[in-house]
Amino acid sequence: MAAPEIPKKQKAVIYDQPGTISTKVVELDVPEPGNGEVLINLTHSGVCHSDYGVMTNTWAVLPAPTQAGQVGGHEGVGKVVALGPGTESSGLKIGDRVGIKWVSSACGNCGPCFAGADGVCFNQKISGYYTPGTFQQYALGPANYVTPIPDGVSSAEAAPMLCAGVTVYAALKRSNARPGQWVVISGAGGGLGHIAVQIASRGMGLRVIGIDHGSKAELVRSSGAEHFVDITQFPKDDQGAALKARVHELADGLGAHAVVVCTAANAAYAQALPMLRFNGTVVCVGVPEHEPQPIASATPGSMILQHQTVTGSAVGSRIEAIETLNFLKRGIIKTHYRMEKMDKLTEVFQEMAEGKLQGRVVLDLS
Template sequence: MSTLEGFTIPKTQTAAVVKELGAPLEIEKSHPVKQAADLKPGECLVHISHTGVCHTDLHAKEGDWPVPSVHPLIGGHEGVGTIVAIGENTPNSPVKLGDRVGIKWMADSCLNCEFCRRGFEMNCPEVKLSGYTVDGTFSEYVVSYTNHVTPIPANLESAAAASILCAGVTTYKALKVSNTKVGDWVALPGAGGGLGHLAVQYAKAMGLKVIAIDTGAAKEKLVKSLGADVWIDFKTSKDIVADIQAASDGLGPHAALVTAASQTGYTQAISYLRKGGTLVCVGMPDAEMGANVFWTVFKSIRIQGSYVGTRQDAIESLDIAAAGKVKVIYEQKGLDALKSVYEDLEAGKIAGRVILEVSKQ
């Protein structure tokens, strides 16, 4: 075993635990911490300083996705912290004690199967998911995996880096597979949300023109400040399809990246997309897409699912943020505020992102 010099790993910690499906969130002050001697080869113990809160964490808590979550469970998958221990017999570790690293939704994969070799690590049959099938980052300490934790650039603050590890890499990867080029139009339903406000910035960094779709004055102000070329409020628009098409040369956007977990966002996209356009599916309502097959075929629409990103995508998305091209708009709270954050997420009240400060470092 290997422990950071001068660091003592405590026996217990504060953690937000959901003991069974649909159970209330409990803040436990004496949750056990896995000790260095108990780490398996390839595992590392990370002392968490900050973690983001994602809508996916709600699904993990309630177990309302077709893919089951494991309980009892510590949620969270946007964590930043310091490696304080590495399991014995971990050869050629790409990270070392004392490194500041990020923990993503994809906690681990085998790296050897066809999916991993082809760059679809997230689809590995042996994939482990942070805060879903293994404990996540709503705790002071979390066990993760040396091959999958992501080094954080030195000039990127931990609180901002947290959301890049999920919302950032997810939207960045989705734009990479959107079949767009510099100067193309992209529509972003849910643009003022946690994923959406980052998608606006990554799209601008990639040279795209952005149609931001959401509702409310706060979100309008946010997306315009981030560089959105057009704002459309879906609640006040009398004909949203016509408005989107009119804003993009009368032909419609070249791509739509739907980050909102709403079936409506998908059904509308087929109508407003430009011929030959791409619908990128990111938000995950457990519902049928409702895409009109006739118009999908007639307009030569491509439907592309995009599920998080690879280790390389994470590094690229962090580098773009470190270069100052993407800024995470967030409100910082303590871990004990998680329950109220969940309530605000369900009510759609959060513009940008909420970051929890878990421990001082």
């Protein structure tokens, strides 16, 4: 395929006032690929709650404040339009569709990379945080780490799989829940949660109890949850006792085999451990904002007596991203999303802050 004509300038969305909910569409130079890099003409990018945390500087886990002018985004899909030197062995060619994830590059030489855990590479670069992200029309990616997008799936649907999809898939695997067992998805109607419900119920044979705001009940049930629990119907001052009782009642009277916390709310973490049965696992996925809070109920005594486990799960590996996209290609999962233009991003983040978003928003970068 002949190389397309590449413009000198492009549209991009930056965080113009980090620490606040504010973005701005600007014109930037189109970069040139360096050694081992490809240039990608991005057409779609998902919008993630992680982008919100980066923009507002509310993630204490990040080492430094976000810089003004940062191009955000880490769920980008587009076509390769230029190959830099040293990419001959990558197998990529002009016109191939590829994606950029939260971890935009991994070193391949550290302990996690050698163990197949490149999602926690010690030398990783994060897309949209000090590395230009996917809220732009042209972006660079390492030829040996961009994610191939399979034929038969739309770029808009594929984009959220590059963070939301692979993140919850990896988390469900870390839960060690087996087919036929009960898993609670906390934040089940959100961008991560509704995909987690689908992968768990339709892809892994798990029985799902979805927990979220009552307005998201239809989405959670249609995604495959066997039961929906409206969190707004439970008291906030009983240390989660009523919620625990309800989940245990639904899960054979014993509690869930696993709880995957997809929301960033500290309250969800406080409620998680009591919902487990013996030998159960809580998987921490959503990163709470501001000062981190401990899981109130995770006392050594209760965990010892019940043989319970608390584990964390960041984004998945490169191979898990490919496996997640194959779930999409096979029709096992489907992204519930709406499309927006680049100039609507501030409004999208405002909805996110107010907890009103259902599913995912995907930006049309044209």
